[in-house]
Amino acid sequence: MPEKPENTFAPSNQALMFKVAVFLTLFTGYAFYSTVIYSKGTETNIQLTGQQAEKVANGKYLYEKYNCVACHQLYGLGGYLGPELTTAYSDPQRGESYMKAFLMAGGPRMPNFHFKADEIDDIISYLKYVDSTAVTYKSMP
């Protein structure tokens, strides 16, 4: 039987240079893409100031402290045991009062975290802010 030709790059400097060039090109593209994504690609027009910014920041802190992400999603990020919350604030079936009720007493699956009244307000402020950024979500069919 005739011997099969070797299906390999000769281990030459040229082959290595080619591989390194491809790697560096991809890596440069990755660095550039990351820079653009984290600047223009994710710009928002919403600027929070003063007390509103403080309440939103505290709401976010509480959202992270109680690990709400384990059950709830924001922009698809998080667990699925609880409902998605990105547009919960403006959702006619849910809204502020409905969310407050759950935050005060928990639900069939949600534990009662015994939040104080001002903490509940801050979490609601945070979810209101998230809702205001959800332009893509609201344009969905």
Next chain:
Amino acid sequence: MFNDSAKYTSDKTARAFLLLSVSYLLVGLLLGVIGGLQYILPPFLKDQLAFQKTRPLHVYLVISWIFTAAQAGLYYYLPRVAGRPLYWQQGAWIHFFLHTAVSIFILTCFFLGYFGGREYLEFPPLLGAVIMLSWVPFAINFFFTLKPDYKKASVYIWSWSTGILFFFITLSESYLWLLDYFHTNIVRDVTVQWKALGSMVGSWNMLVYGTGMYVMEKMSGDTKANRSPIAFFFYFLGLTNLMFNWGHHTYIVPAAPWVKTVAYVISMTELVILGYIIMQWRKTMTQARKNYHHIPYRLLSYADIWIFLNLTLAIAISVPSWNYFTHGTHITVAHAMGTTIGINTMLLFASVFYIIQKENRAKFEKKKQQVSWGILIINISLLLFWISLLGSGLLKISGKLNNEVFASIMQKSQPWFKLFAYSGIAIFVGLFLLIFTVYKTLATYSPKKQSVEEELVTIHSLHKVAEERT
């Protein structure tokens, strides 16, 4: 190079990492079963161990299984590929103890309810720095033991190097949220999580696929395939995926539209890579070698099936107009489970049993039947698990389109959740058979006592292979 039969001091470290990795898997699975039961029995441990805790515990432990099993493989393979002992043996133990210590801290934090609140990295941020520190001796050992000559290196050495490099990059990137520039802008904050974590998955895939390719090479004896231009073409395709494929998670984030276009194009190449390589490799395996490496071969073959199932699903859910509906449903989880259990876990157990066969073949031969049953149970139950996730995802889409409230969708999904919880228990049973074998063959292992018996079994196996050949 490739001194495969030698024994090294670092083999003991590799065995310790193997035992640690399957311990992560065992506890992680148990917490996954509890989490699954919380879907069908809402009050189950609601106040003692709520889903808020079971999910991060499960996620951390199973991700740790993947990383640690890949690292265990590397500690075993590195001296054999390099033909010299591990560069820094104490460093490997430092890595082991730092890794174990940080895991104990993280699990304690979760049980006590101290969270960082980030997806997948739900522990306090300081512990992320310790994880990174624990990887430093591992990276030193990798690069200084191997002293990779990339001119001649096989594609798996490129994969491993890339996996380690990108783990450092993506873990650092995932903590950019600590800066106000990211933290105060929700769109940027969500994007950094999707982007960094998506690429981090790519980094562990590089480690796992590299391990899979190494094992395939050793099993088939074909050293050319992993140096061929096609292997490198697929490596670079994989690297492109690692860098850019995360974007299909962000279609719903109000980022610039071109981001979604780039993401879609890249996603289309997903998984073709490894599926092609395993398919080609299976063609090169002789019947004799298949018999000799029966268990790793079966595991790699199942991984191939899961690659094609997941590829089909990945392509479907990457179509932007479909992704709007599927994202945020259990269809995304089906993709994640198919990848982590069907592909990664099958590949990693192929590596684990390849090592065990070499280390303690005599004892492993006695457990082969048990492992075969385990593999069959895992794959049948995983298929049911996968179907249940797709079913509940489709039901959620239909509910959303009909403006149903969340509680009603959850109620209607109960039959799918039951299938999901019960098949999850079956996966646990199947994997337990494999984990138990690893404990039995490695925990009581003594290289000196085993060597003669192992040699006899190996000779016996080779005889059988030779008989089959003739």
